[in-house]
Amino acid sequence: MWINMGPQHPMTHGLWNLRVKIDGELVLDVDPEMGYLHRGIEKISEDRHYNEIITLMDRTCYVAGMAWEHLFIQAAEHALHIQVPERAQWIRTMSEEFQRVASHLMWYAAFVQDIGLMSPFLYGMRDRDLVLDLFQSYTGGRLTYEYMRVGGVRNDLPPGFTDQARKVCDWLSDRFVEYDRLCLGSDIFHRRCDNLGVLKASECIRYGITGPMLRSAGVARDLRKDRPYAAYGQVDFEVAVADGADVTGRYLVRMEELRQSLRILRQTLDWLDRNAGPVMAENVPRWMGAPYAPVGREGYLLKREYPKGVGFSAIEEPHGEALAYVVNEGGEHPYRVKLKSPVFVNIAAARQYLVGYRVADIPPIMGSVDVCVGEVDR
């Protein structure tokens, strides 16, 4: 019998439908149905200036907007041959790590609620708000920031930001100890997570899976380490791995990543304290994104021709490996923007890690995948 889990099912954490073929409680087959959130971001991008696309990138994954901005901006700079000042690179690194913390806390809150622990949900959401407060203090936005620009970032950090950010880091590192005690010390947690949704390393690679799901199978693959971008080559951190390849393993990997993110954040904050400098490249016109001329040169439409080229970028987004491919054919808009989302691939392999388990196991397993439908459907 086929049943629908979704589009309105608490397990989905977004808008999608998991069709499940069951025999009693046993899962025989699954068929994810996507597309409920398809907004045509790739198509709309073909009709916009580079800086106008940043708005769309925030909405691609609405819990990891900064990471997607970073991904696209890097590809655009690659296509347009623009060098970014060092301070902007460090601010981007810091932003992406704060975004990883916010995204993982969101995952933590949603995931533990799936397995029946209510209070960690409240703690996770409470602590994520502190990170959002920091974002608000320097970008003005809590969810969609529109902060990065081709050639740098929009503005420098406000005075006193790094002290406030360090306080948040200290607070969070104490809380992570409590999170672990709440979950790993709970019998319910282990009964609902151990040895579920197992996907071994060889299968993960065959099905293209990346991110915490791959690292929970013991493969230490992290683009921040393997192919350092922005300032990641200059910070010291370790790649989190676990060997269970199951739901508990993915939990352990994400919690370790949170701790490693704080380690990276402390280093970036120290660097930003010590080094001042421009946050925007000199040769990039500030009005690059606007269709009209800047103040003082009004009255005529700016006609711009960018050099032909292709840009490619790859980042370790909170959910895994995200790729962007930008083709510029010399016009004002990109000719084609192709985005690859890690969750798209991780859900596509759902049959491999759901079949053979029970219906009641689906929420913890899909919770451990950390689904963000915005970036699957785009």
Place this chain on the structure above:
Amino acid sequence: MEAEEVGARLRERFPDVVVEPFPGTAGRIRFPAARLIELLTEVRDGLGFDHLGQVGAIDWVEERELFYTVWSDRAKQYLFLSTRIPAGEPHLESLTPVFPSANWHEREACELVGITFDHHPDLRPLLTPTGYQFHPLLRSFRLHEPEELEVKVRDV
């Protein structure tokens, strides 16, 4: 691994492919569409690029381009591959026997750019509604001219 090395290792079996440098990656390979399965199998097993990152399609009006990104954990590098097929009857062999993860990427390319993949296990539309008769990522699909759309509800 550099583009020259990739080219040197492929030259004997694949004299018809062109390997060119592509910044930030191990290179870009342009190959004739008929050699897709052979070449990708060699790239996976011989060169060690065993992790498929993405499959994407671009509409160049007269032709369509398919590009593949693969990653090697040993070389810690990406490799780009691309091929062009005529737009008249755009079809191509499916990559799913070599990389099972190509499944959804090809479903997406099929519905959005209108490319048919031969021997694909399941080419149903993935993102667009059932009964949607357009390929939105074609250049001929205009953003600012709304199209009449009739959506059929699927029987479950």
